[in-house]
Every structure is written in structure tokens, then in C-alpha cells.
Amino acid sequence: MKTVHQLTHAQEMSDLPGRKKSMAAIILFLLLTACPWLLWLIPGRSVQNANTENRNLAELPVFSFETFAEYPMLMDAWLDDHLPFRSSLVEWNSAIDYFLLHSSTNELVVPGKEGWLFYTENHSTDYYKGRNLFSEKKLKKIAQNMQSTKDALEAKGISFALVIAPNRERMYPEYLPDWYGIPAQPNALDQVVSYLREHTDVTVVSPYDRLMAEKEKSPETILYHKTDTHWNDLGAYYAARELLDALGIPFPVGEDAINIEKKDDTPGDMADLLNLKRLITPGETYVVSGYQAEDEETVEFSFFGHIRCKAPSRRTGRILVARDSFCSAMIPVIRSIFTESDMVHHRAFENSLIDAEQPDYFVYEVVERQLNKLLKFKYE
Amino acid sequence: MLFSSMTFIWLFLPIVFIGNAILQRFGSCKAANILLLAASLFFYAWGEPVYVLLMLVSISVNWMAGILIDRFTRQRSIVLFLDIIINLVLLAYFKYADMLVETWNTITHSDFPLPQIALPIGISFFTFQAMSYVIDVWRGECLAQKNWADLALYISFFPQLIAGPIVKYKDISEQISQRSISAEKTASGIRRFCYGFSKKILIANVLGLCADNIYSLKISAVSCVMAWIACLAYTLQIYYDFSGYSDMAIGLGKMFGFDFHENFRYPYCSRSIREFWRRWHISLSSWFRDYLYIPLGGNRKGTARTWLNLLIVFFCTGIWHGASWTFVFWGIFHGFFSLIERGRFGRAISRCHILSYIYTLLVVMSGWVFFRAETLSKGFALVKRMFLPWLYSSTGYSVWEFMNIHTVLVICIGIFGAGILQYLASLTKLNARWKYSVPEMMFCTVTFCLSLLSLVGDTYNPFIYFRF
Numbered sequence: 046m047k048t049v050h051q052l053t054h055a056q057e058m059s060d061l062p063g064r065k066k067s068m069a070a071i072i073l074f075l076l077l078t079a080c081p082w083l084l085w086l087i088p089g090r091s092v093q094n095a096n097t098e099n100r101n102l103a104e105l106p107v108f109s110f111e112t113f114a115e116y117p118m119l120m121d122a123w124l125d126d127h128l129p130f131r132s133s134l135v136e137w138n139s140a141i142d143y144f145l146l147h148s149s150t151n152e153l154v155v156p157g158k159e160g161w162l163f164y165t166e167n168h169s170t171d172y173y174k175g176r177n178l179f180s181e182k183k184l185k186k187i188a189q190n191m192q193s194t195k196d197a198l199e200a201k202g203i204s205f206a207l208v209i210a211p212n213r214e215r216m217y218p219e220y221l222p223d224w225y226g227i228p229a230q231p232n233a234l235d236q237v238v239s240y241l242r243e244h245t246d247v248t249v250v251s252p253y254d255r256l257m258a259e260k261e262k263s264p265e266t267i268l269y270h271k272t273d274t275h276w277n278d279l280g281a282y283y284a285a286r287e288l289l290d291a292l293g294i295p296f297p298v299g300e301d302a303i304n305i306e307k308k309d310d311t312p313g314d315m316a317d318l319l320n321l322k323r324l325i326t327p328g329e330t331y332v333v334s335g336y337q338a339e340d341e342e343t344v345e346f347s348f349f350g351h352i353r354c355k356a357p358s359r360r361t362g363r364i365l366v367a368r369d370s371f372c373s374a375m376i377p378v379i380r381s382i383f384t385e386s387d388m389v390h391h392r393a394f395e396n397s398l399i400d401a402e403q404p405d406y407f408v409y410e411v412v413e414r415q416l417n418k419l420l421k422f423k424y425e
Numbered sequence: 426m427l428f429s430s431m432t433f434i435w436l437f438l439p440i441v442f443i444g445n446a447i448l449q450r451f452g453s454c455k456a457a458n459i460l461l462l463a464a465s466l467f468f469y470a471w472g473e474p475v476y477v478l479l480m481l482v483s484i485s486v487n488w489m490a491g492i493l494i495d496r497f498t499r500q501r502s503i504v505l506f507l508d509i510i511i512n513l514v515l516l517a518y519f520k521y522a523d524m525l526v527e528t529w530n531t532i533t534h535s536d537f538p539l540p541q542i543a544l545p546i547g548i549s550f551f552t553f554q555a556m557s558y559v560i561d562v563w564r565g566e567c568l569a570q571k572n573w574a575d576l577a578l579y580i581s582f583f584p585q586l587i588a589g590p591i592v593k594y595k596d597i598s599e600q601i602s603q604r605s606i607s608a609e610k611t612a613s614g615i616r617r618f619c620y621g622f623s624k625k626i627l628i629a630n631v632l633g634l635c636a637d638n639i640y641s642l643k644i645s646a647v648s649c650v651m652a653w654i655a656c657l658a659y660t661l662q663i664y665y666d667f668s669g670y671s672d673m674a675i676g677l678g679k680m681f682g683f684d685f686h687e688n689f690r691y692p693y694c695s696r697s698i699r700e701f702w703r704r705w706h707i708s709l710s711s712w713f714r715d716y717l718y719i720p721l722g723g724n725r726k727g728t729a730r731t732w733l734n735l736l737i738v739f740f741c742t743g744i745w746h747g748a749s750w751t752f753v754f755w756g757i758f759h760g761f762f763s764l765i766e767r768g769r770f771g772r773a774i775s776r777c778h779i780l781s782y783i784y785t786l787l788v789v790m791s792g793w794v795f796f797r798a799e800t801l802s803k804g805f806a807l808v809k810r811m812f813l814p815w816l817y818s819s820t821g822y823s824v825w826e827f828m829n830i831h832t833v834l835v836i837c838i839g840i841f842g843a844g845i846l847q848y849l850a851s852l853t854k855l856n857a858r859w860k861y862s863v864p865e866m867m868f869c870t871v872t873f874c875l876s877l878l879s880l881v882g883d884t885y886n887p888f889i890y891f892r893f
Contacts, residue, residue: 061613070612071612
């Protein structure tokens, strides 16, 4: 019985490319598979290879007989993280999808209208569409946690406020893709805010209403970044003003002293997730000035730890904030208003800090898409 | 190691390709074989650093069985029997132990712990390949291979080790000892490899994401439209993934001087399930035909026995694919339609071309739902949503949460590329002008580059906040 080799040989010779084309194909193939590493070794190359992934890249593994089973996987990880021209190739891949197909290479990023990029992690879409409403049991639990916190703090003479930053999708639905639809009613944010206001005497600061009012007053003034999930300095300024009003702290200057200046924004975290920082136009942001204390200063800055500031000329008191990244843009206001401020990231925050620092004010700040944290946080 | 990894594309393949070309040109076929064997074992060990020893044991057992069958003609049947038992026991232990224990627990209401044995990649392929060699030696269809290294190369050859096609020893034995490479054959192989690579990366991977996202939802969130999108996406994903791998295997084979049989022939252009199985995973269906169906009697022992034989074959086909009752159901599902097509139903369907295409596609697509679903109940729930749309119109989820313009474009390309485009091209003789033309070379270059970009893009794993 003839083998496939014999059967196809005669056909094969008549079903093959010509010599020149064959050589061209082979050379091209080797250029695309063998050459990248060779080019990478050429000294003096200039290639962009910054780490924009917010993680430590894989290290070159050391082979040992004890860990030989993991060696291939670790080596693969190292190769994947250190491929020649990696950053540029990732950028081109993202650019093809984004600019040609208006699509995203990252499942966590949804391209919206007019250059807006939206985030989908932490069930952001569920919060927008009202698909993750809290049950009565969970609302009760949140209310108990917040009330216990307030009561315990009040017993120590500490004022407590809860700040919930609205998700960007809720603030700017007009820039979302059409399939998102309109923001759902009811939704978890409204649920939690109204339940707490009805069943507790906790000071709940929900800047959503203030921000929507400012947006309606001046629609062309954007309060959130286009390519970042967070509010910009102007949005955060309004939110901080809401907090101060809720705590009964007067603002040190009048409205006519406030200066709002427009400036070019920088590409944000959504652009980073696509590695398109160099190619995306981030739009505009704002700088708010006119209220700063002359002697304010930042004493310590650790994004995932403590951000300690002081403004000795202010007699407002000391504030401790358990925060997430949304508080970053509020720092200029908090730093300027309080005599001392310590803004601690949730990752580093422990209840014992309240006992250690004995602030006048304690604020728990959380973004809408992480409302679940309120099921766990409690100070007693 | 996977073909669709940067380690393979930018390191392993060019090194082995250049090394083989040098040895074939300036050395000998034997030297090239040693290189390819070493490369194949390295390839497998990269993904299975421990189980490479299992594969070596399997190769040695089957090599010894072939020699014993050749030497001891009176005991050859016993040797064959023992060899098959050893192969099947190995396969059963590593692949089906959990399923067997879980099923036993369900039937007897026991609570035995699951062994949770890690599955060696490709064990189904190399075990079947090894068994086919021993059976063919027993049948006298080929001589026993005395050289362990040559047999090891046949069983472990990296182009077809992980995902087929299942190559029969008699089809490749001559090529192991004498073959030549030429620039023309190499280029033909490169072309085939590029098509397979692009099919896998640019179509299968994209659609896989869409299908995975919908299949991972709880069933109450899946509407009729979503169920159909997931079904369509998976139907195309599995074809382009599997046929893409086969294209890459055949292409790589040519690049190293080997010719493998075709494994897919536009199966979604079939007009019956019986025809589907002559076009889908041809090497597997021909393996079961040659080594199970025909030895059981085939269709030579009456209608009832033919039906039983077919059901056994389809049961085995199903369970070969995976250790879950969903795969068994899928196999029996196909077996059922294969059976009823042998009677009046088949004759009725075949009278109308369009009806036969639609019928076959619906059966195949519905079958894939069970193939992909984690459980039978989820499979049935999804099929209900597909065929009872008035009950499952809206769930609060939009299909656009799981797909985008890119996905739609790929679905369109996938549908046309699954046989329609090739049929139209053959009508206009375009396919003959396209093959090996300069535009085709540019097309392959562009799609290969896009695939590389996509692979490198997949290595980018950012976090919105720093991950310590």
C-alpha cells in the first residue's frame, strides 16, 4: 500500500511554489521568527520598554533540580515580559483595535464616545444596570456597621462621615456606548445612601447630586477624566466641598476667590490598560486654586500607605481618612483645610490607627463600585 | 509548549528549523532525526516536565510490544492484548480516574475522594498513535521498528504531538528513514503554517473569549440571542482552533520534510452527520473506523449489530474528547443522528440540498453546546434558550457586554472562511491563481504579523493599581 508520501509526490511537485518565491517565503519567515532577538542585541537601539503594567515583571528564573518542574513556566513568564520590542508591539496591537475597530484589547476597558474609555472591573456594569442590588439583609448589615462606627467614634469625641464617590459611568452616561442604556433605577448607590439616611444618623456624603448640578450648570466643564476612571481635580473639589459642608466646616475663602483654570489632561489608567498613553488624546482637566493655605505642606506621601499633610495656620482640627484612589484628587482640599490630615489607603488602614491618632474627624471614603466594602468595615 | 506562544514562535521554531535544515543539507537524515527527537522531547517536557517520563515509558512499552509481536508469532495476540490493556489503563488512570470515581460516588451514594490526577497534555493523541503502530505491526501492515529512536520520533514528533492529526505509522515509516527537504516544500509548509497560525490567533482566540464570557454566566442571565451568539462563536472557535492546529502541524511537517494527511475538509459544508464525520477530525474517525468499528464487525453483521457498533464508536469518540458525561452525550448525540440517517429520514433529508445543509448545521451546532457546557443540565438549558426564544427574550444583559465590532468582524470572516469563500473561489478558478501568488504571500505575511501582534498583546497584563 502506497504511503501518502508516495501518492502525493507526483502531485506535490506540480503543486509547489516556484524557487524564487520559495526562497522569498523562507527568508521572510526567518525574518519574522528568528530576527527579532538578533535585532534586540544590536547595541544603541532605542526602543520604548517602560513598565506600564502596575506590576513587577517576571524575573529571570534560575534553574535548579529542586524547582525544575516550575522552570519552563517561569521562563515562559520571563520571556513574555521581556520580548524584544514588546512595548511597541503591544501598543500597535492596541492601536489597531482601538483606532480601526473602536474596540479594546483589554476586557476591562470599553471604548465610549468622543474618546472616553470606561472601566468594567469590580462589576461596574452591574452597578450601572442595577443588577447587583443589595438585599434587605445586606443593607441592614451596612447600616449596623456604619451606625456602630459612628456611635463608637462619637463616644471618643470623633465626628464620622461616609463619602461615596459615584462611578464615572453614572456621571457621564452620554459618553457610554449605546448598548449601556440609561442608568438603572433603582441602583445600589441610591439604595445604600437612602437606606443609611433613613435608618441611621450617620453623616452620608454622596457628591452625586452636587456633581450633577455642576454638570448641568456647565455641561462643557468635565468633572471626570476622559481616559481615567477617576474624577478630576474639579470634580474632587466639589466632592470635598460637600464633605466639608456635611461636617459643618466653613470654607476659608469665598466663591469669588476660587480660580478654576483649564489645562491639558494627561492620559490616565484606562489608557495605561491599553498601553496607548502615547497615542490617545486625553482631553482637558482643571486646576482649582485660591483657597490654599500658605503654610500647607505634604509631610509624607505613600500612595498605598499614608499621605500626611499639615497646614498649621488652619484651626480646623485633625482628620483621618480611610481612602481609596478617589481621595487622591481630594488631597489638595483636605490638605488646605485641616490642621493635620492623614489619608490612609484601604490597603494599609487598620482600625487601631483611629485609636493611635485620635483625630477630630474620621472619614471613610469609598467609590461606588466597591460598595461591598461597607459590608466588612466597622469600628467598635 | 504551545504553537501559539512566543517561546515557540521566536525561539524554539527558528532554532529547530535552522538546525534541521543544516543537518539535512550537510549531515544526514539520521542526524536530523536525532535533532527532531531531542527537540520533540524538549517541546513536550517544556509543558510537562514530569510527564515527559510517562511518554517515554509509553514509547518504550509500545516499541517493545512491536518487537515482541514481530519475534514471537505464536504469542503475538497475547502481546497485542497486553499492550492495548497497558495503553488503555494508562489513559484511563490519567484521564478518567476522577470521572470514574465521581460517577461511582453518584450511583452508589458514596463519598470517595477524587484522585485529582493532573492530565498529561496530548495523552489521548500519543496513546492512540502508539496503539495504531502496534496493531498495524500485528496485522502485518508494517514492519516493527527496531530503532527505538525512530519510533520515538514517530510518536513524539512535536508538530502533531499535542493536537494531532493522529498519524499512522505506515504512512510515515518511509519518511522517517528517507526524506528530503526542498525550498519549495519548505515554502509550502510555511504557507500552511501561517494559515493555521492566523486561524488560531485571529479567529479562534477572539471567538473563544466571547464564548467563554457567555458560557461563564449563570444560566438565568443568558437570553435567546446570547445563547445563539455563544453557540455560533463556539462552533467557529472549535473549528478554527482545531483545524488551525492541524494546518500548523501539516505545515510544520512539510517544513521538516514530512507529509501528513489532511485532518479537516470544510466540515461545516456537510449535508449529513455521516458526511460531517468524513470531513471533521478525519484522522480520529478513521482511527476508530480501522481499529474499533471494523474489528467489531462494522456493518457486516446485520442492522442491529451495525447500530450497536456505531453507538459504541460514537460513545468512544465522545469520551475520547474529555472525561465528562457532556462529551459522552455529545458523542451519542452524533451517533443517534448517524443512525437515523441510514433510514428513511436520511433519504428524505438528502432530497433537498438546502434543507440538508441547515439540518446538519443545526445538529452540529446544538451538539457543540453540550460539548462546551460544564454540565448536561446547563447544556439543555442553553439549547432550550436557543429553540424557545419566546421564553427567554431579555435578561438585563446585552450581547455587547460580551462582544464588540472586532468580534462581529471575526464572526463574519469565520463564517465565510469555513467553506463559502473557498467554494466561490473554486467556481471562478480564483483559488488556483491565488495559491502561491504574490498577493497570497503578502496576505500571509500580514496575517502572520497581526497574529504576532496579538500574541505579544496577550502578554501585556496590566493592573489599574499596582499589584505587589
